[in-house]
Amino acid sequence: MNKGYDMVFPIRIVPRYRLMMRYDIKLDLYEPYYQYVMNEFVPALHNMGLYMAGVWHTAYGEYPLRQVEFVSDNLETLREIFQSDRWEELEDKLKSYTIHYERKLVRYQDRFQF
Numbered sequence: 001m002n003k004g005y006d007m008v009f010p011i012r013i014v015p016r017y018r019l020m021m022r023y024d025i026k027l028d029l030y031e032p033y034y035q036y037v038m039n040e041f042v043p044a045l046h047n048m049g050l051y052m053a054g055v056w057h058t059a060y061g062e063y064p065l066r067q068v069e070f071v072s073d074n075l076e077t078l079r080e081i082f083q084s085d086r087w088e089e090l091e092d093k094l095k096s097y098t099i100h101y102e103r104k105l106v107r108y109q110d111r112f113q114f
Helices: 027-048 075-082 085-096
Strands: 017-025 051-057 066-072 098-107
Touching: 017 027, 017 075, 027 051, 027 075, 027 085, 066 075, 085 098
Parallel strands: none
Antiparallel strands: 017 066, 017 098, 051 066
């Protein structure tokens, strides 16, 4: 019985690749950064076929403050994303809120990867 809303089921994939982005957030841009990531960046990547797998915050040590991870089940999707104008726009805007930005693509392992 539908009560006026659609049921939302989680997307299930077998992750094979992990995209890791590490960076520090510019001190004066925390709020706009957060708004951008939550309202534009994450939904856009989801629509492109990348799925958020985790967000890590460094509380101590000389490591980037944030590590954001997305997973994909195939390399072709990643190639298409990285060659798209949309990815370039999304990544450039993310970089405008951050310093020490770096990204890395690795084969997925079911554990923390750095």
